[in-house]
Amino acid sequence: MKPNTPIERLFNGIVKENPTLVIILGMCPTLAVTTSAMNGIGMGLSTTAVLAMANLFISLLRKIIPDEVRIPAFIVVIASFVTMVDMLMEAYTPALYEQLGIYIPLIVVNCIIFGRAEAYASKNGPVASLFDGIGMGLGFTISITIIGFIRELIGSGAVFGHPIGSLPDYMPSIFVMAPGAFMVLATMIVVRANIINHIEAKRGTRLPVEHTDEPGAQCSGCAFVGSCAGKFQKYEAEFKKEGENK
Amino acid sequence: MNSSSSLIYIIVFSILINNVVLSQFLGICPFLGVSNKVATAAGMGGAVIFVITIASAVAAVIYHFVLLPFNLDYLNTIVFILVIAALVQLVEMFLKKSSPGLYKALGVYLPLITTNCAVLGVVLLNVQNGFNFVQSVVNGFATACGFALSLVIMAGLREKMEYNDIAKPVKGMPFTMFTASLMAIAFCGFAGLK
Numbered sequence: 452m453k454p455n456t457p458i459e460r461l462f463n464g465i466v467k468e469n470p471t472l473v474i475i476l477g478m479c480p481t482l483a484v485t486t487s488a489m490n491g492i493g494m495g496l497s498t499t500a501v502l503a504m505a506n507l508f509i510s511l512l513r514k515i516i517p518d519e520v521r522i523p524a525f526i527v528v529i530a531s532f533v534t535m536v537d538m539l540m541e542a543y544t545p546a547l548y549e550q551l552g553i554y555i556p557l558i559v560v561n562c563i564i565f566g567r568a569e570a571y572a573s574k575n576g577p578v579a580s581l582f583d584g585i586g587m588g589l590g591f592t593i594s595i596t597i598i599g600f601i602r603e604l605i606g607s608g609a610v611f612g613h614p615i616g617s618l619p620d621y622m623p624s625i626f627v628m629a630p631g632a633f634m635v636l637a638t639m640i641v642v643r644a645n646i647i648n649h650i651e652a653k654r655g656t657r658l659p660v661e662h663t664d665e666p667g668a669q670c671s672g673c674a675f676v677g678s679c680a681g682k683f684q685k686y687e688a689e690f691k692k693e694g695e696n697k
Numbered sequence: 698m699n700s701s702s703s704l705i706y707i708i709v710f711s712i713l714i715n716n717v718v719l720s721q722f723l724g725i726c727p728f729l730g731v732s733n734k735v736a737t738a739a740g741m742g743g744a745v746i747f748v749i750t751i752a753s754a755v756a757a758v759i760y761h762f763v764l765l766p767f768n769l770d771y772l773n774t775i776v777f778i779l780v781i782a783a784l785v786q787l788v789e790m791f792l793k794k795s796s797p798g799l800y801k802a803l804g805v806y807l808p809l810i811t812t813n814c815a816v817l818g819v820v821l822l823n824v825q826n827g828f829n830f831v832q833s834v835v836n837g838f839a840t841a842c843g844f845a846l847s848l849v850i851m852a853g854l855r856e857k858m859e860y861n862d863i864a865k866p867v868k869g870m871p872f873t874m875f876t877a878s879l880m881a882i883a884f885c886g887f888a889g890l891k
Contacts, residue, residue: 478722478725478726478729479722479723479724479725479726479814482722482725483721483722483723522782523779523782526778526779526782527775527779530774530775530778530779531775533774534771534772534773534774534775537774538771552825553818553821553822553825556773556774556817556821557723557814557817557818557821559774559778559817560778560813560814560817561814562726625882625885628881628885629719629720629722629881629884629885630878630879630881630882630885631878632722632878632881633874633875633877633878633881634874634875634878636874637870637871637872637874637875637878638871640870640871640874641866641867641871644866644871645866
């Protein structure tokens, strides 16, 4: 597949570099709002809208924004779109807005959006960036909907808000509470890692995209773009050097 | 006790009952990323307490004296994130000049805090709950203490388990999350205090 075409970008976001399961980005909303599949879809689509628009605009402005102030500039662009989505949801989907609550304004600090702006949109053309945003957003939507579906089914015995017979009476409600979120996500990552290991063993090569704990390695594409261990070690090294110079 | 507004209630609620990491899922990234060693975790916790308390105070002042009088409260999100980003920079510069000791202890962690969703989350929750200045500051401080508490506990557990024999696919991130899950179950017990 040719790189940077719209279809390749969509495939990349949904399958190859799925933000939630492959590069473990945007953990806060993933864990917090996935108490039901509907919530997952709502959160996912609003994030997709912000991601696509922010990517498009940052890509259009990439030659105007000076490199030194790019981070505050990105933050303003992202925060503006989040405010728009926030107001639109309050007006048109009040029930969902109530459910998602504080996590809608917190889309601003979702590391997926910032990570894509920094790693992709600031270096590529507007069309490719738009589709990159849509692909990443749909990948995020699909994975948090799956997590929401599993938690809703096990925790409250319902599918998309419809209870199955008398099942809700027997289900462990801990799965729709906080501990269940960690448990389901951890299990999904284990399953994914197992599949990847299997494929790697079959092909005899390592797959290109992988979360890494090594200091400073491929930071822009990796897990904790906002506050990761690798970046932390980089800062620590710089900090030490600064101390020695004095 | 006059519930939700009394300061003691706010403190207990924010640290134990509604722990910022384990039941509100804010600040998960540093919780999973910077919890390898107790010393690092304590440093990060200290820096977060420092920044969140100051950010709550500044944001409360801006909200009550600038945004509300001019009917600009729909700009909440944009204003707060910029204030936090600028504030972290300012705090860093200020500490560097005025108290090198504190800067040495907390400085490494400061750049990481700007994108920590716990900071913006606390500030927005203060506004949503309609807290006044004192309540906002107390809530900010207590929430940050809750963050530091769970971070240090997590680091303590991970230090103990570092050399355990764990199956390969579970090792690393998933195992940390299972540990977090068990901690969250323990913290669920505090819901009885309500």
